[in-house]
Amino acid sequence: MPPAHRNGPSTWHGSLATWRGSLATWRGSLAGAAGDGFWPGQRGDATEKAARDHEVLSIAAPSLRALKAFAETVRAGSLTGAAAVLHITPSAVSHLLRQLEDTLGVTLFAERAPRIRLTEGGETLGRRLAAAFDTIDGAIAEVRHRASDIRVSTLSSFLSLWLLPRFGRFQARHPNTRLLFSTGMRPVDLATEPFECAIRWGTGGWAGLDCTLLFRDRPVLVANPRLLDSIATVPRLAAGSRPEDWPLVAAALGLPDTPPALxxxxxxxxVQAAVAGMGAAVVDRNLVTGLLADGLLAELAPEPPVLAPQGHWFVCPPNRLRIPQVRALRDWLVSEASVLPVQARPAIG
Incomplete structure (x- = not known):
């Protein structure tokens, strides 16, 4: 019998065993590939695609520092102004701007010196970045805001003449509460702006707000004490925000309605000008009781007193009264406002 025929069965059995081993290996590879989400032969292609996608994303995403440098340059109108805000050199700002243009592949500036001039694309990006960074800055401020901080919008005259001279008593009673004051003539929108409460001047009844009257205006004429006896001839001092005060009080005192000198x-x-002896002013008496008591001002008060319909109010959205510090501030203000004022000097004659 030829050798090939005699050895055929054992060779066939060896080949079958090898084939079975290869099949098991293939099945294991198939299971592993399926678990990874790849079929045999696809792993290399998918890996290369992921690498390309990562490369594209890396190229298309400019650095936050470069975007911030561009936004501040647009705000300031110059590289020097942006550098001052960012606390870096103008050359560093210029480098960041070039980096941003290279990353985006667009020209953002038509001119850079001495003042910047933006391209159309630069204007669009600058406008949107400014709004975005404003939002980010506001969010950071909100996170940093302490739970014990109370943000108060108030009128500057009320703050400087009435509140600050008394504020030490509030601090002594509530040492762990910090009040953050902001002054302005515009009534803030307490529903949308970042304030817990406000001091407003008016007649009350503001919709959607809890309103507590502190005191109504009682306008009187005040001057440096050495000018009081010649009050009819001293210069008139006026506040642009309250032009109607003088005619109201002057008529009650029998004084002429002269135009203001200042x-x-x-x-x-x-009031500060009146203390300095520059003339006479009409002001709500509640605001100057301390100056009257200290002898820095003297007054002429109509008899009977002139009572205005307007006054100073503590206001806040009703839900803010759930904050203990807001309630404490309101109650303290009401307590201070209830203190009896210094006796007014009656009108001459």
């Missing part, structure tokens, strides 16, 4: 933005400024 006009100031606020009543507090007019």
């Amino acid at each position: 006009t100031f933005e606020t009543r507090a400024q007019a």
Whole structure:
């Protein structure tokens, strides 16, 4: 019998065993590939695609520092102004701007010096980045805001003439509460702006707000004590925010309605000028009781007193009264406002 025929069965059995081993290996590879989400032969292609996608994303994403540098350059109108805000050199700002243009593949500036001039694309990006960074800055401020901080919107004259001279008593009673004051003539929207409460001047009844009257205006004429006996001839001091005060009180005192010699933005400024002996002003008596008591001002008060319909109010959204610090501030203000004022000097004659 030829050798090939005699050895055929054992060779066939060996080949079958090898084939079975190869099949098991193939099945294991198939299971592993399926578990990874790849079929045999696809793993290399998918890995290369992921690498390409990562490369594209890396190229298309400019750095936050470069975006911030661009936004501040647009705000300031110059590289020097942006550098001052960012606390880096103008050359560093210029480098970041070039980096941003290279990353985006667009020209953002038509001119850079001495003042910047943006391309159309630069104007669009600058406008949107400014809004985005404003949102980020606001969010950071909110996170940093302490739970014990109370943000109060108030009128500058009320703050400087009435509140600050008394504020030490609030601090002594509530040492762990910090009040953050913001002044302005515009009534803030307490529903949308970041304030817990406000001091407003008016007649009350603001929709959606809990309103507590502190005191109504009682306008009187005030001047440096050495000017009081010649009050009819001293210059008139006026506040641009309250032009109607003088005619109301002058008529009750029998004084002429003369035009103002000096006009100031606020009543507090007019009062400071009166203390300095520059003339006479009309002001709500509640705001100057401390100056009257200290002898820095003297007054002429109409009899009977002139009572205005307006006054100073503590206001807040009703749900803010759930905050213990807001309630404490309101209650303290009401307590301070209830203290009896210094006796007014009656009108001459």
